[in-house]
Amino acid sequence: MNHAITLTVNGVVREVTVPGRRLLSDCLRHDLGLTGTHVGCEHGVCGACTVLLDGEPVRSCLTFAVTVDGHEITTVEGLASGGGLSPVQRAFSECHGLQCGFCTPGFLCTVTAFLRENPAPDHEEVVEAISGNLCRCTGYQNIVKAVHRAAEIQAEEAG
């Protein structure tokens, strides 16, 4: 049985018809063509599929699209505003916080929400915040640096 649902994705209202078992990750990638959200494990472990649901980071591979009918989703495509990269994106670029980039959309969404809640985190807090995101390339050091740098950029821009 198919279900007609409406999602507000990156500020745009999108209508789509999906079967009940359609994962939000697949709905975004296949039905809506937003392939920035990556899919690694499909059981909640790798974090590559993390998106923001009403501003909160969630695993899109552990969410049915039909469950979030009527809600707001932000994907990596929606983090930048006004043509420029967001502070978190700029920090990852500056600090070389990625190599192949497969894990990056999940990190960017997770870190964006984390810094909103905790704008000046210490090392332990950063490591815990990204503990649910796996990266096969970087060894995490530059990712941790990028999170601190993003906090700095945000503070500079606010101040």
Add this chain to the structure above:
Amino acid sequence: MKPPPFDYHGPVTLDEALGVLAETGPDGKVLAGGQSLIPLLNMRLAAPAHLVDINRLPGLDTIEAGPGGVRVGALARHAAVERSAAAAAVQPLLGQALRLVAHPVIRNRGTVVGSLVHADPSAEMPAVLALLGGSVRLARRGGEREVPAEEFFTGPMESALLPGEMAVSAFFPALPGRSGTAFRELARRHGDYAMAGVAAAVTLDDDFRIAAARVACVSVGPVPVVVDVTAACGPRPAASVDWDAVAAAVLDRIEPEADIHATAEYRRHLTGVLAVRALRDAAREASEDPEASDASDASEASEASEGEEGA
């Protein structure tokens, strides 16, 4: 992989949800946070014919903290309960344990009640409910029952929930004044299910001697294993307890199994070490309990209000 097909139901009232569950019986399954169920579907380890999504039901995302304890509704997410200052003031073990459940992002969706019904013997919240002697409220079309923790967990991933029933809330009792709690565990990686873990609750008497002490151990049996160690601890102050004897009393009661993460012997060893650490932390917290000066009043107050906790 992708989930197998199922009929999706998105009820908007509790009555409607209970109606669908009554009609679908053993073929129907509740979908709450999906953080355990959807991995099982994706891995094709479960294939329910009907999924009843309770995420639209109103009034279930409640966290009601009263002097007698905390009642958590079926849609209260781990993260909301973890952050609730009111819940922490009444039963600090909730937050202590929830910080160890998965990762923050999983906690944004997963529910405390879902974790109880899922009844994984490695999970933290079933151990917390068992340690505190809490209960789960199950609703079905035309009725409700409150099942105490010791009857609720019936086996690995098995609870007393019957076909047609839905868990609507769980109750975590408060402890008397001059009590403390702690949760200690060890996992291979941060956020993983623990190889071993121990929740502890300690109550001191007016002379700061241990008057009651209990632990609940995870990952060492088919259900959380609760051990009363009051006799081995008390009535002595924490500093003069024979902790080796306390660890031995806990180890007497557990029969861990080996798996890919740890041998049975290693789990036993960890459980003994973690039990002592958790009990000592809990005893320290009890000695700092702000209600300690007024312990007898506080425990009377919490008993008197037990009946009103759901209000």
